[in-house]
Amino acid sequence: MEKRFALITGASGGIGSQIALKLAEENYSLYLHYNANEEAIQNLMRQLQPFDIEVIPIQADLSTKEGYKQLVRNIFALHAIVLNSGNSYYGLISDMDEQVVSEMVQLHVTSPFQLTKELLPKLMYQEKAAVVAVTSIWGQTGASCEVLYSMLKGGQNAFIKALSKEVALNDIRVNAVAPGAVSTAMLQSFSAEDLELIKGDIPMGRMGNPEEIAEAVAFLLSDKAAYITGQVLGVNGGWYT
Template sequence: MAQNVLIIGASGDIGIAIARQRVKKGDQLILHFHSNHSVITELAEEIASEQVLQIIQADLSMEEGINKLLSSLVFQVDSVIFASGKTEFGLFQDVEEKSFTELLTLHVHAPLKITKQLLPSMIRNQFGRLIFITSIWGEVGASNEVLYSTVKGAQNSFVKALAKEVGASNVTVNAVSPGFIDTKMNGSLLTAERSEIYETIPLKRAGFPHEVAEAVSFLLDRQTSFLNSHILPVTGGWMI
């Protein structure tokens, strides 16, 4: 059965892969993006017009952007995938307070506020799927990415807690926790740095966005409706 799926961060590498996967499943999409207008336009042109319900631009690192997204939604949302994000590299002691606010708003405040608005409808309909793209760093932490590790850990805790609260209404809350994925976020790494990371991954390679999308699709499908409060690792066996 087709769903109306809201993809937060649909212009990112993982968001694009998720959109393509859900289109194959016959879903109708609401695509959110921040600034990659050309990318989201190309994605929308690739998808059959009847499967793109709406495209919404909003900066979710700001309260105004969150409110803009929520006020722009005009369709019922059956499932939400939180795939947007950014990181901050460097020593924690050097992180500027502006970055604190941006990352906490984008990764924690925005998803919580969006979820809060959409939950009543899901509960009334006795169906909903909430999926977060978190990170291996949310489980084990990473030096030089302390703030990113912190907000991803908060997402993991939110998933586990909310899943217990709304499960009786047939609303499931899960997460996919990627390891090292070949995305633009990791594009600045040198070849030698990549090789060093690959040596620590049992599969000896990076993961690909479509592999994360397959994990999301697994959690969204009605055949796996008994999965709840689960943090699904997509790491190639990489556990630091």
């Protein structure tokens, strides 16, 4: 059987690593992108050893203009892209440093756009292919003190909707998963009291977990979602619906 290859950007993070494990269960061979956290990637590769798949780690800093080129150079056969890299900034818009703004725009918008653009010919070569972006609930509804992050995630959602129309006749499906509050390192800066307040706002009364986001990504990549494209799937426990 022909190998199916998926690229996961940000594979060293809590959500990215769970997506990798879930896609390994689905028999995808994996390109695991990371930037600084090599230890997490090595640990993930050990977890993937029981699976009969090929695993290729690729280091690249997608917050720089050259980062996506480094990643593209190491990609060969490709059937799926999971755009998952990102980080957040919590604070007033008036306090944001210009360099931080530039790096976040590059990481969340410019690099995913350029990366997808460069890799589309490889997807078009396949009989069926898919792109899934992991965006955010804030890209749908916006968040005070996360204005830039909200804007960038909203841009990702618009990118997904537009690209889906452009490549639909090439049998490439393009969707997004927009998580709500998920128990990952991204929430470590919040106090226990703040986290309890967030849980109180969520109708299901709890945070999501990375495995639940991974399940949604795997579904959108699968043939079960063969007639789904251009959608942003909220996985948020009923928060801000």
